Amino acid sequence: MNFENQIHGRPECTVERALDVIDGKWTTLILRDLLSGTRRFGELRSSLSGISPKTLTDRLRALETQGVLTRQVFPEIPPRVEYTLTDKGRALGSVVHALAEWGAQWT
Amino acid sequence: MNFENQIHGRPECTVERALDVIDGKWTTLILRDLLSGTRRFGELRSSLSGISPKTLTDRLRALETQGVLTRQVFPEIPPRVEYTLTDKGRALGSVVHALAEWGAQWT
DNA sequence: TGCTATAGTTTCTGATAATGAACTTTGAGA
DNA sequence: TCTCAAAGTTCATTATCAGAAACTATAGCA
Numbered sequence: 001m002n003f004e005n006q007i008h009g010r011p012e013c014t015v016e017r018a019l020d021v022i023d024g025k026w027t028t029l030i031l032r033d034l035l036s037g038t039r040r041f042g043e044l045r046s047s048l049s050g051i052s053p054k055t056l057t058d059r060l061r062a063l064e065t066q067g068v069l070t071r072q073v074f075p076e077i078p079p080r081v082e083y084t085l086t087d088k089g090r091a092l093g094s095v096v097h098a099l100a101e102w103g104a105q106w107t
Numbered sequence: 108m109n110f111e112n113q114i115h116g117r118p119e120c121t122v123e124r125a126l127d128v129i130d131g132k133w134t135t136l137i138l139r140d141l142l143s144g145t146r147r148f149g150e151l152r153s154s155l156s157g158i159s160p161k162t163l164t165d166r167l168r169a170l171e172t173q174g175v176l177t178r179q180v181f182p183e184i185p186p187r188v189e190y191t192l193t194d195k196g197r198a199l200g201s202v203v204h205a206l207a208e209w210g211a212q213w214t
Numbered sequence: 215t216g217c218t219a220t221a222g223t224t225t226c227t228g229a230t231a232a233t234g235a236a237c238t239t240t241g242a243g244a
Numbered sequence: 245t246c247t248c249a250a251a252g253t254t255c256a257t258t259a260t261c262a263g264a265a266a267c268t269a270t271a272g273c274a
């Protein structure tokens with residue numbers, strides 16, 4: 001059982017609160033891909049080479065819950081689902097950009 | 108800028124390469140604390156409330172290996188060890204800053 | 215009738231991270 | 245001699261994340 005939230009509540013530190021949203025490696029990479037525009041499930045699955053459909057679904061649902069992206073289902077056969085960043089999600093561009101710049105200069 | 112990734116070897120994408128260094132929640136929080144100056148093991152242990160000494164040691168050693176920080180041991184009893192960011196580590200300030208700003212505005 | 219396509223879901227399994235508690239080392243001071 | 249402090253280490257256990265493979269639903273098409 002996890003009483004972390006009960007003990008600490010909403011973290012005071014804004015860095016910690018941000019990290020609660022972008023947790024894990026795949027999450028940031030999904031953000032990276034969606035920053036250049038709306039993508040379908042299958043498109044993300046290809047560009048994030050190596051991700052399993054389960055993990056991709058998990059991460060997308062978590063980001064949707066946090067309000068970082070929206071999921072639009074088109075009632076077609078075969079199904080079409082599009083993922084788009086919200087304003088909140090697009091604002092994370094600064095974080096992804098900072099990572100990219102650091103990675104370019106120091107790694 | 109190129110956000111696409113490559114299948115073989117060292118990732119082409121600079122975001123991915125950056126994420127190889129700052130992996131996990133604690134790592135970023137350690138960075139946050141060291142950005143305001145040199146800290147001792149015990150100081151980090153207190154400011155990162157809840158971290159176990161094993162985890163703190165593991166993360167600090169990994170960051171040292173990546174060249175993000177230096178570890179200076181003073182031959183005293185009881186021991187004193189100081190952790191300081193390198194230029195490479197200080198450059199991650201932009202990432203931590205972007206996280207803080209986003210967290211402040213959107214969470 | 216069977217095939218295809220997309221966007222998943224389900225179940226099982228494994229790797230990595232992190233936790234908690236107890237223990238270690240060493241010299242100085244009571 | 246006993247105790248204390250700092251910075252760990254060690255061991256056992258749990259939590260979390262991720263992966264592989266198989267399965268589902270449905271309409272259009274040949």
